[in-house]
Amino acid sequence: xxxxxxxxxxxxxxxxxxxxxAVTPMGRDLPTIAKRLSEPVEPAPLLRVxxxxxxxxxxxxxxxxxxxxxxxxxxxALDAWxxxxxxxxxxxxxxxxxxxxSGLGPxxxxxxxxxxxxxxxxxxxxxxxxxxxxxxxxASYIAGLLDLRGPSLSTTDFESGFEQxxxxxxxxxxxxxCARVLLGAVEELGEVLIRCASRLLPGxxxxxxGEGAVFLTLGPSDxxxxxxxxxxxxxxxxxxxxxxxxxxxxxxxxFPSPGxxxxxxxxxxxxxxxxxxPPQPSPGVPGEGETFSGRYASTFSPxxxxxxxxxxxxxxxxxxxxxxxxxxxxxxHAPSQPSPRxxxxxxxxxxxxxxxxxxxxxxxxx
Amino acid sequence: xxxxxTSPVWIAGIGVVSAAGIxxxxxxxxxxxxxxRPSAVLPFETSISCPTFQVTADLPVLPARYNNSRxxxxxxxxxxxxxxxxxxxxxxxxxxxxxxxxxxxxxxxxNIPFYEAYRRIDSPPLDAIHDYLHxxxxxxxxxxxxxxxxxxxxxxxCSSGTDAIxxxxxxxxxxxxxxxxxxxxxxxxxxALAGFWSLGVSSSEPCAPFDRHRAGLNLGEGAGxxxxxxxxxxxxRGRKNAFQVAGFGTACDAHHLTxxxxxxxxxxAAISWALAQGQxxxxxxxxxxxxxxxxxxxxxxxxxxxxxxxxxxxRFLSTKGYTGHTLGAAGGLEAAFTILGLREGWxxxxxxFENPADDIPVAPLRQRTTISGxxxxxxxxxxxxxxxxxxxxxxx
Numbered sequence: 001x002x003x004x005x006x007x008x009x010x011x012x013x014x015x016x017x018x019x020x021x022a023v024t025p026m027g028r029d030l031p032t033i034a035k036r037l038s039e040p041v042e043p044a045p046l047l048r049v050x051x052x053x054x055x056x057x058x059x060x061x062x063x064x065x066x067x068x069x070x071x072x073x074x075x076x077a078l079d080a081w082x083x084x085x086x087x088x089x090x091x092x093x094x095x096x097x098x099x100x101x102s103g104l105g106p107x108x109x110x111x112x113x114x115x116x117x118x119x120x121x122x123x124x125x126x127x128x129x130x131x132x133x134x135x136x137x138x139a140s141y142i143a144g145l146l147d148l149r150g151p152s153l154s155t156t157d158f159e160s161g162f163e164q165x166x167x168x169x170x171x172x173x174x175x176x177x178c179a180r181v182l183l184g185a186v187e188e189l190g191e192v193l194i195r196c197a198s199r200l201l202p203g204x205x206x207x208x209x210g211e212g213a214v215f216l217t218l219g220p221s222d223x224x225x226x227x228x229x230x231x232x233x234x235x236x237x238x239x240x241x242x243x244x245x246x247x248x249x250x251x252x253x254x255f256p257s258p259g260x261x262x263x264x265x266x267x268x269x270x271x272x273x274x275x276x277x278p279p280q281p282s283p284g285v286p287g288e289g290e291t292f293s294g295r296y297a298s299t300f301s302p303x304x305x306x307x308x309x310x311x312x313x314x315x316x317x318x319x320x321x322x323x324x325x326x327x328x329x330x331x332x333h334a335p336s337q338p339s340p341r342x343x344x345x346x347x348x349x350x351x352x353x354x355x356x357x358x359x360x361x362x363x364x365x366x
Numbered sequence: 367x368x369x370x371x372t373s374p375v376w377i378a379g380i381g382v383v384s385a386a387g388i389x390x391x392x393x394x395x396x397x398x399x400x401x402x403r404p405s406a407v408l409p410f411e412t413s414i415s416c417p418t419f420q421v422t423a424d425l426p427v428l429p430a431r432y433n434n435s436r437x438x439x440x441x442x443x444x445x446x447x448x449x450x451x452x453x454x455x456x457x458x459x460x461x462x463x464x465x466x467x468x469x470x471x472x473x474x475x476x477n478i479p480f481y482e483a484y485r486r487i488d489s490p491p492l493d494a495i496h497d498y499l500h501x502x503x504x505x506x507x508x509x510x511x512x513x514x515x516x517x518x519x520x521x522x523x524c525s526s527g528t529d530a531i532x533x534x535x536x537x538x539x540x541x542x543x544x545x546x547x548x549x550x551x552x553x554x555x556x557x558a559l560a561g562f563w564s565l566g567v568s569s570s571e572p573c574a575p576f577d578r579h580r581a582g583l584n585l586g587e588g589a590g591x592x593x594x595x596x597x598x599x600x601x602x603r604g605r606k607n608a609f610q611v612a613g614f615g616t617a618c619d620a621h622h623l624t625x626x627x628x629x630x631x632x633x634x635a636a637i638s639w640a641l642a643q644g645q646x647x648x649x650x651x652x653x654x655x656x657x658x659x660x661x662x663x664x665x666x667x668x669x670x671x672x673x674x675x676x677x678x679x680x681r682f683l684s685t686k687g688y689t690g691h692t693l694g695a696a697g698g699l700e701a702a703f704t705i706l707g708l709r710e711g712w713x714x715x716x717x718x719f720e721n722p723a724d725d726i727p728v729a730p731l732r733q734r735t736t737i738s739g740x741x742x743x744x745x746x747x748x749x750x751x752x753x754x755x756x757x758x759x760x761x762x
Binding site: 012093094098104105107110111113114115117118121122123124125126127130131132133135136137139140141143144146147148149150151152153154155156157158159160164167168170171172174175177195196199232 | 492566750
């Protein structure tokens, strides 16, 4: 499946990003995250969210039964909503949509419920473990905390959930069904996943597993905000191309010649067994002969790790880069002629999809 | 929230797979004869004793990587029926086909044998994880049909199937696809059974929606699929469809993780939105296929809302007495049953209902009933406080 220009012959207006909230291995408050994204990062096999970030006294009552999965989502959602407070003033809560996407969902709590079945029997497992093991649990908590009474969607996808969610938010905003959409992704590093990962991803994969939550408050394109986000546009001319993992992408697919390396270069190493084949860039994304010469490319995977919702974290990196006016993350391509620099006012996330030989993209415009 | 748009969303075909029947003729026969087939024998070992509604038909054999997902096999059976009814043999490359699918079981790694092995040994077989990773419902359906277009797997618990139809309709309204395959599928699963049992909302007897003595739900399995198409696509292939998605509304209670708002606040809003989109009043709705799980809270809240909006003479039923609660499939199945009711001009008895309940101000249909009208509605309530309503319109 491809989202982005090629299939969407009827592009929708972009969504305005009015607020950002994030709970990540790089921190929670945005200036801290941006600062850390501009610094080198040591390789680590797992990138976890610090427990300290999840103990927020302002929401402790509402989250007293909540586990790590819910807390990451709820706190990021709360931050995104709070940052957009002025832009959301006067909007009826019935007209605020909520979309929460996750690949693996609250699987830690799910396995806890299975522990209950195996240890106590089918009839005596804990009901709260069951009710907190379903995908919709995060959306339910967020709706309750913020009194959101519009449409609520929980979705799941192992690769493209965030892109799908952005597309749906654009549908809702463009049709006038919603005045605002609080949209986010959440992924949890569970023990079962960690223990099985080395066998699921053999060959010492060149990336760390990550976790966290990224939420955005979105409005219609004329609502102002920090930037615009679009799952329907093509992206042949972007200031910053954000790649999942450099080694997924042969540079020749994007760049006519090796770019000027940035500091802390990544990329270029062969893919391990089981990794996706080189992507076939979609018509909306430059392929052979259509290049990004003179532009930047970064990856944020060394900072946030890999999750099923990579695009959410990539978008966070892109938004922070646009705010900073320079590419953050691990730079993997830079203009060969440093001056005059091309205008740096837009970015695109680009993902290769395992087994599908397709591509996904989201565009961000300042 | 409603899905607004100017482009009509036609319903070109429906597919139904449930314990009530495989396909439309078998399902109609069960409805006509008030036959239900709860099974006391479960397809897995468990200490819980309760009726379930199982699909006993042979399911399609899928390519190996997909074939261990019973949910996907149930869904593909319904997809095949719906496409056949729509007169669609295949899609050309230029046709943008979206897939919006609701599920619960297929979205979770609820595999007890795997987890038992994981707890016992260092290196448990990973087949279950590989199967799970290939079983994302919308992606798998799209891959099997080899179609390109938006895809979304919706995990809104029991309203997932209805929400999938709403999402797919919004894609067509927005011009994002020409055709959309929408609905849901779910299989019986030991973990879900234990979960609902632990919550105290399962009945050890065949379920009795809206009845005074209702004691909880029975789980079922199945799939319900509708094929939606844009007006332009229908005209291009010379297709005259008889049914439309005339309205969709969805609203969150923002009240409780597992219980509905006691006054049905979100459901009231969802129904109101759907009526507003259809530009009709409640009196124009011929009947409602209610969520009607037979749990105390759901039926009380839903009954109050139906009475409040549609009045004391509202015609409604729950088909869960025939199918059990099929979770992510329920919204797709019940939308399809709503279309069938409008098409056939009669409704089955609301199976399991005998005695009016003191706490519910309205009662469902006791017997097979002739109906006429242009509009009907299907409603869904879910864990998490989701409420959704889809309004169907019949054209002569």
